[in-house]
Amino acid sequence: MKYFIKYSKIGTAIFTVLLLFQSCIIYNFKTYTLDEAVASEKRTKIVSKSGKRFRYKKIIQIDSAYYGLKRKDSVLLIPSEIRKIKLKNNTASLITSLTGISVILFLVIGIATFETSTPDVTFQLPQ
Numbered sequence: 001m002k003y004f005i006k007y008s009k010i011g012t013a014i015f016t017v018l019l020l021f022q023s024c025i026i027y028n029f030k031t032y033t034l035d036e037a038v039a040s041e042k043r044t045k046i047v048s049k050s051g052k053r054f055r056y057k058k059i060i061q062i063d064s065a066y067y068g069l070k071r072k073d074s075v076l077l078i079p080s081e082i083r084k085i086k087l088k089n090n091t092a093s094l095i096t097s098l099t100g101i102s103v104i105l106f107l108v109i110g111i112a113t114f115e116t117s118t119p120d121v122t123f124q125l126p127q
Helices: 002-022 034-040 090-117
Strands: 044-048 053-056 058-062 065-069 074-077 082-087
Touching: 002 090, 034 058, 034 082, 053 065
Parallel strands: none
Antiparallel strands: 044 053, 044 082, 058 065, 065 074
């Protein structure tokens, strides 16, 4: 039972960290135009002139209007109220996710190896 409790806590921590790294999205530092965002069809982060941040799955253009697509709905974008448009950096996001996963796997393997390879040593004090 002690074995199960010990390793279930470790497993829970590992899966929590994996979920955190899986949802990590890194955006490019460069600012893009609305037309570039439409052409790229990537995840987009828009910063308004008031400083609010909005994230969209992608930006589409219908006639002369731009819309930001979320999961279920779309939002009309007003170009005069946009300060920055940043696109998802696929390479950096992938590298971050893979690095996080590999570090966690190495830690798990290291802990498991250490746990199984350490001898059970007991010390007795002289009387």
